[in-house]
Amino acid sequence: MTRTLLRLGFGGLAVGLLVLAFVLAQAGALSRLAEQGAAAAGSRVQALESVLATQRAVAAILSDDGLVKDALRSGSAEAQQEVSRKLDQLRSETASNVIYLLDTSGTAIAASNWDEPVSFVGSSYSFRRYFTDAMAKGTALEFALGTVSKRPGLYLSHAVSVDGAVAGVVVVKMEFDALEASWASGQDQTRVQDAGGIVLLSSTPAERFLPMPRLQDTLNTARAVPGVPGWVLTLSLSQAPARQAGVLAMAAALGVETLLGALIWWAGRARRRAESRAAAERRYTADLQRAVEDRTRDLTAEMAERRSAEARLARMQADLVQANKLATLGQVTAGLAHEVNQPLATIRLLAENALALQATAPAEVSGNLGKIVQMSERIGQITTHLRGFARKATGQITAVSVKDAIDASVILTASRSRGAGAQVVIEGADPTLRVKAEAVRLEQVLVNLIQNAQEALAGRPDPEIRISVTAEAGDVMISVADNGPGLRPDIAAQLFTPFATSKADGLGLGLVIAQEIIRDLGHALTADQPSPGQGATFRFRLSRA
Missing domain, CATH: 3.30.450.20 (PAS domain)
Incomplete structure (x- = not known):
């Protein structure tokens, strides 16, 4: 039983x-x-x-x-x-x-x-x-x-x-x-x-x-x-x-x-069966180890590919920013040609006058030479800003003077402003105020915003561009405003969308790239809500250095 x-x-x-x-x-x-x-x-x-x-x-x-x-x-x-x-x-x-x-x-x-x-x-x-x-x-x-x-x-x-x-x-x-x-x-x-x-x-x-x-x-x-x-x-x-x-x-x-029944039934074969199981376990362990190694290699290769893809994406983004800057540089250079040609013509006239008067009016010759020095410094200042703006960004964050960046951007866009009769007003740009940024990329953002304001002011009476700087506890607020017609609601809704533009010949990438630059610096570029009778205003913050 x-x-x-x-x-x-x-x-x-x-x-x-x-x-x-x-x-x-x-x-x-x-x-x-x-x-x-x-x-x-x-x-x-x-x-x-x-x-x-x-x-x-x-x-x-x-x-x-x-x-x-x-x-x-x-x-x-x-x-x-x-x-x-x-x-x-x-x-x-x-x-x-x-x-x-x-x-x-x-x-x-x-x-x-x-x-x-x-x-x-x-x-x-x-x-x-x-x-x-x-x-x-x-x-x-x-x-x-x-x-x-x-x-x-x-x-x-x-x-x-x-x-x-x-x-x-x-x-x-x-x-x-x-x-x-x-x-x-x-x-x-x-x-x-x-x-x-x-x-x-x-x-x-x-x-x-x-x-x-x-x-x-x-x-x-x-x-x-x-x-x-x-x-x-x-x-x-x-x-x-x-x-x-x-x-x-x-x-x-x-x-x-x-198998277990056979082991119990055939007690005499217990030793050989135990050795067989041990061998099977060793094979299983070896197979498992090989599988782990194969999977590890696959994961390592996948991670390397992902890092490579991320690096390629970063390079493509940097190249897009540089391409936008070079396109802007082409527009800026055309205007700066006038800024350089005018002082050069004046220098030549003063030099010829000095040659003619060097024997009879040495005092007037001295005054002409002083003006030539001033004109040369003006040309040097323009070419220095132009060369700095054309330089490719390195991504290195340093302490950047807000006033220097604004002055350089205004100089780079000055010819176009005068052509449109626009007055540029700068408020609160303390020479000692510095922010954490890269000068080249900060100037690129400012030039884009100033050029947009200049285009919006075409044909407007009493055009004005106002650049305001407000220092706060840990940040600096910079705004670029114009007294133009303002943003249409449909444009404002997709302002930072790639390829969305109201310009007949625009690509719709300038504001997108400017937003990415400010985002890389830890902040955001925004536009005030459209209001009837008011122009467009763009704002962004930067951390104080």
Whole structure:
């Protein structure tokens, strides 16, 4: 009786161990599958977001293109055909499916497929939501079948403003066949559904425009697609590998139990079995050590790559700042040519006068030579500031005189100020006041702000630029204000957004770079809220040295 109970007890324990091995192995495999699915879903969302961002940029850039605006403004066939050629070239460079330009009636006046039998030119798309929404809101997107190609795609649209009014809409259509094909090459299933639960993109193209299927017996990971309201990417992995891992683990546990039974049954082989287990443990330890070393090498390489990428990003940012400064330097140099030529002409005149009078009027010659010295010092001061401004920033923070930086910036922009009749007023610039900064980069910020103020004052009566310095306990507040028309609310809303500009020939990078420079110094560049009848005012703080 006792032996029978022992057998039953060992049998129950054996079954329990098998079940436990199955459950633990399946749970571990499911956890690994979940991590794999999360990583794959995140990667695919990033790829989709990157493609969408590229096509949005195409539509946004074209909406501010001068050639596009001229075609809408003039309505000439020559201008429209020139835009079509440009759209065709841009489409091939950006992997768009088709790009076209609609007028205010929704009729296509230019298209990248202008020379194809299925050209959109002359077709009306006023019924499309991407046209009506863009006309009303500025931008829009719509996923739909093409009226000509009958192929599904995402339409991104952007309104084109001419002389302050909406004159047309740029539309970029993108298709996702290549992206879906790459999804289909994997073992998983990937679907993108809209807010209504309709499948728009899928690794199984037959599912398009059908309701999202019920996902059973799969491990599902869902991620929202940034920039497209309501879009959700769902990645599904089969749970069969997890069950197979559980079965294998149970089989392994059964083998272990059989081995233990054999060890108990075959007591005489205990020593050899113990040596076998020791050898297996040594192999396992060696394999584990190799796996740890391999993973360590992979992590080390990944960290090195990340540091390299960060270094490249820092160099690119520095090069962008330097490029902006050199562009500003080109504008400044044209004005400073007058500042240098005028003293040179005066020096030559005084020298010729001195040669003529050296025998008869030595006192007047002495006065002329003194003026020549003053003019030479003026030229030296201008060239010193110009050379210092052109120097590439080193990133070294030192104690910088606020007054010297302001004086240098005013000198660099002085010719343009006089050309516009603008008066520059400097308040509170104590010669002893110093801040923690880099002189070259601080001057770059000031020159950008002064030039913006000069452009805003063009054609204004009694133009004035006021530079104010206020010393506080640990900081110094510097403001640059003008009495121009002020910032429009739509410009103020995206003031520090790259490529957002109200200037016809502007790039929209000056204020962005100035903001990054001040941010690197631990503070922020801000603009006062627009107020009717008041000009623009920009402010930033710097730490006192």
